[in-house]
Amino acid sequence: MAEPVAGAEPLPRQMRARLILALALLALGIWITHSFLPALIWAAVLAIAFMPLYERAVHRWPRFRKGAVLPAIFTLGIGLLVVIPVGLGLFRAIAEIRDLTSWFYLVRETGIPVPRWLYSLPIERDAAVTWWQQHLTTPEATQAELARFDQRRLLMHSQQIGKVLIHSSVIFAFTLIALFFVLRDSSLLVGQMRAASNRLFGPSGERIGRQVIQSVRGTIDGLVLVGLGEGAVMAVAYVLLGVPHPILLGIATAIAAMIPFGAAVMFEIAAFALLTQDSVTGAILVNVIGFAVVGIADHFIRPVLIGGATRLPFLWVLIGILGGVETLGLLGLFVGPATMAVLVMLWREFVERKSAPLVVEA
Structure with missing residues (x-):
């Protein structure tokens, strides 16, 4: 009967230890990076979307295959595709907020006359016109209706919107950074993912x-x-x-x-x-x-x-x-x-x- 080799660890125990260690490290890694996981997923989505165009550019200019110039150009271009429309929208929204604020101050002093289209309603026309006349036509009635808005709540919502915009800007910036590295190392990443998937599945x-x-x-x-x-x-x-x-x-x-x-x-x-x-x-x-x-x-x-x-x-x-x-x-x-x-x-x-x-x- 063969004697077990001294100091040899049973293989199943080693495999279980490695699996536990791997799962623990994976959980720790997810916990550490969970705030940036959306940015990483966004980078992967953008890379998948623009990869055919990027590969055409690589074939067109092969000397940039291993450099950082082409990934940087693509990353900058993708960023501008998002930043320019959003920037124009925010600029216009700020102007609209100013116009809306001026309109609020104006209607507090003058009231809001009944619009002509209200008289054209097919149903409940008289009731709608009467409600408007009682609640919005005179300055006193308009001020009473506008007073229903809780200024503290509006301020709180404005602060929350500001925090969301700042957080989204940080995530977007990190997305572009991750996208640059994904494009630059795309061949290496694809090969590694293919090897890992074949080994696992x-x-x-x-x-x-x-x-x-x-x-x-x-x-x-x-x-x-x-x-x-x-x-x-x-x-x-x-x-x-x-x-x-x-x-x-x-x-x-x-x-x-x-x-x-x-x-x-x-x-x-x-x-x-x-x-x-x-x-x-x-x-x-x-x-x-x-x-x-x-x-x-x-x-x-x-x-x-x-x-x-x-x-x-x-x-x-x-x-x-x-x-x-x-x-x-x-x-x-x-x-x-x-x-x-x-x-x-x-x-x-x-x-x-x-x-x-x-x-x-x-």
Whole structure:
């Protein structure tokens, strides 16, 4: 009978110790970096989205393959794509806040006359006009209504908005830093991830990776590009119908349109702005054009772009988008559909796998 070698540790015990150590270090790493995980995921999403264009640039200028010039140019360009529209929107929003403040001071002194469109309401016209006359027509009534706003609560909300903007700016800056390194070391990262997935999951690992990439790119085509298209169409409609600040509202519509049915909120705001100008016909046309654009985009274009890229029924795409937004915010637009696409792929592989034949021994 063989004697155990002195000092030799049983292999299962070593494996358990390594697994416990690895899990503990992984948990510690997630705990340390959890505040920056959204930035890292955003960097991965942006890298997946722009990688085909980046690879074309690398093939076009091969001397920049290993340098930092091309990744820096791409990172700067992607950053400007976000900073310029957001900066213009914030600049315009500050101007709007100033105009709104001046309007508040004016109506406190003069009151708000009954708009003409209120007399055109098909139902409850007299009740609406009477309420307006009692609560907003005279300076005293207007001041009483404006006094309902709690200044402390408004100040608290303003401070919270400021904190959110500062935090978002920090996350965005770190996202760009991470994106630079992901682009610069993309070949090395892809090779390492492929080797790790093959070691952990076998052939299924690479299929999962391809499905995630296709899902992210399909979601970008179906949400971002279609949303920008909706915003452009509605911006033209806003200009033609005389909506105030049509370009700014068109940009806001494009951003809101990235979430299914989100554009409806923006063109309803545009319709209300037209009503305040006594343009009932314009308000109706904004609604007609808006619902037609949203209907075509959400029921025909998006299912083809997203579902075709991921082989995912649009119901699950919609659940992934809405559930992802509710859970992860804007990042959930891309993480949600990618997660659902991988789950549906694994489910199909499971149910389509042939069972091993049952062998009955005599």
